[in-house]
Amino acid sequence: MHKVEMRSSPIDINGKPKVVVAGDPSLAADVCKWMPDALYDLSLVDTGKFLIDSLLASNTDLVIINSSLPDIDAISIVQSVSSLKKPPYLIIRSDTDEEIDRVILLEIGADDCIALSCGPREIKARVRALFRRRFGQANHLNVVVNKPDNHLPEATFLGWTLDRNRRQLYSASGEVTSLTHSEYLILNALFSEPGVIKDRSSLMGLMADINQVLEERSLDVFISRLRKKILTRGRNDLIETVRGKGYRLRVSTSEQLLNSTR
Numbered sequence: 001m002h003k004v005e006m007r008s009s010p011i012d013i014n015g016k017p018k019v020v021v022a023g024d025p026s027l028a029a030d031v032c033k034w035m036p037d038a039l040y041d042l043s044l045v046d047t048g049k050f051l052i053d054s055l056l057a058s059n060t061d062l063v064i065i066n067s068s069l070p071d072i073d074a075i076s077i078v079q080s081v082s083s084l085k086k087p088p089y090l091i092i093r094s095d096t097d098e099e100i101d102r103v104i105l106l107e108i109g110a111d112d113c114i115a116l117s118c119g120p121r122e123i124k125a126r127v128r129a130l131f132r133r134r135f136g137q138a139n140h141l142n143v144v145v146n147k148p149d150n151h152l153p154e155a156t157f158l159g160w161t162l163d164r165n166r167r168q169l170y171s172a173s174g175e176v177t178s179l180t181h182s183e184y185l186i187l188n189a190l191f192s193e194p195g196v197i198k199d200r201s202s203l204m205g206l207m208a209d210i211n212q213v214l215e216e217r218s219l220d221v222f223i224s225r226l227r228k229k230i231l232t233r234g235r236n237d238l239i240e241t242v243r244g245k246g247y248r249l250r251v252s253t254s255e256q257l258l259n260s261t262r
Contacts, residue, residue, distance in 0.1 A: 055088065061089065065077060079109065094116055128156065129172055169187065169230070189206060190239065
């Protein structure tokens with residue numbers, strides 16, 4: 001008997017995007033490993049019937065079809081999801097790498113169709129790109145920021161992702177930027193509270209904790225290096241200098257940053 005596995009409450013009270021992953025349970029579980037439930041409200045279904053029932057029962061932001069469903073073909077499921085009153089975004093992971101299969105699904109209503117060979121890092125980037133459209137365009141100054149939690153494995157801001165385990169920064173397209181320990185400490189502080197000014201003394205204090213001998217302009221050097229690295233992955237400067245106060249992520253130009261990552 002097919003079941004729906006709910007990994008969190010059907011009522012989203014935490015502001016996390018609600019995502020339903022459909023397909024073979026073992027393959028769907030793999031997708032969920034790439035999308036931690038600290039960041040997403042995840043549900044798993046293994047039939048088309050349970051997928052539609054789940055979408056009718058509560059509002060959903062995104063559906064990922066990770067493999068063929070036993071009771072419905074891909075074209076029919078795209079048409080069914082698209083016909084809902086409030087359709088979610090729909091990503092389909094193709095069973096083949098044939099371009100024509102993906103083109104057909106896109107033409108009839110899928111928001112994205114991913115080749116079978118597509119890796120997890122690209123899938124995560126595509127998911128973030130879709131959510132930027134849903135949550136980032138209503139107001140060019142309205143940036144969706146989760147409550148700071150430095151224990152989460154990732155911190156995100158306008159398509160950028162700071163991987164706290166690997167201490168690396170990823171652009172919206174999945175390009176990786178390696179960080180030195182000091183650069184990571186600075187960026188982690190900024191990502192923890194986007195838009196909040198971090199004063200120079202607090203940022204200097206982070207680096208002093210790792211027993212570095214710091215000169216007056218050391219922080220500026222680290223920020224300059226960070227900016228150069230970030231600019232190689234995008235067309236805009238992510239870090240803003242607030243004269244006389246410190247640094248913050250550049251919330252005031254969110255619309256420009258969003259456009260640059262598409």
